[in-house]
Amino acid sequence: MSAYIFDLIREGENEFLDFKHSIGNSKKIARSLVAFANTNGGKLLVGVKDNGTISGVVTDEEYYMVEAAAMLYCRPEIKFSTETWNIYGKTILEITIPKSLENTYYAKDKNGKWKVYIRVKDKNLLANKILLKVWDQKRKSKGTFVRYAREEKLLLNYLSENDYITFSKFRRMARISPFKAERILINMVVLNLIDIVFTEDRTFYKLREKSFGG
Secondary structure, three states, rough: HHHHHHHHHHHHHHOOOEEOOOOOOOHHHHHHHHHHHHHOOOOEEEEEEEOOOOOOHHHHHHHHHHHHHHHEEEOOOOOOEEEEEEEEOOOEEEEEEEEOOOOEEEEOOOOOOEEOOEEEEEEEEOHHHHHHHHHHHHHHHOOOOOOOEEEEEEEEHHHHHHHOEEEEHHHHHOOOOOHHHHHHHHHHOOOOEEEEEEOOEEEEEEEOOOOOOO
């Protein structure tokens, strides 16, 4: 069964996998739990360094730190499963977090405020309120009606000729209020006409059929 762990480690950190040498801060690990739950689920391998080196952990201590994170610093509480692996006499704790189908999960940011995190590649990034409203709208049974007016045409025409647009650029270009720009982008994402692209620095919107940066 050790081949399973080695295969995971060879993948490297990605959207579904994060390595932790150890867990010394429950508040910080809560952001990882929330990010996985809000995206597509994932795993934490505790006792593995960022470069894939197996360092091992004291299983009980690490488990209680993760449990504290899930119970005290995630809202609502996150359910997770665990598995322990002994590799060359060192213990790895595997934490599996399922994808959330009904809830949006929050963790505290550096200022103690409850924020929503998502997993993008190997990073935990803050979600914006447009994505949160997209999730809310998708969870409702009602359909989404979008009028194809001047602003919508302007947005789609621009994106047909450019790789992406930011919220502020769309609002200025269309000369509309932030509320109206937000509502248009939400509806377009819900209808799968455009995608939200998160990076560490900025958030972009692009046509669904176009690849970002290509």
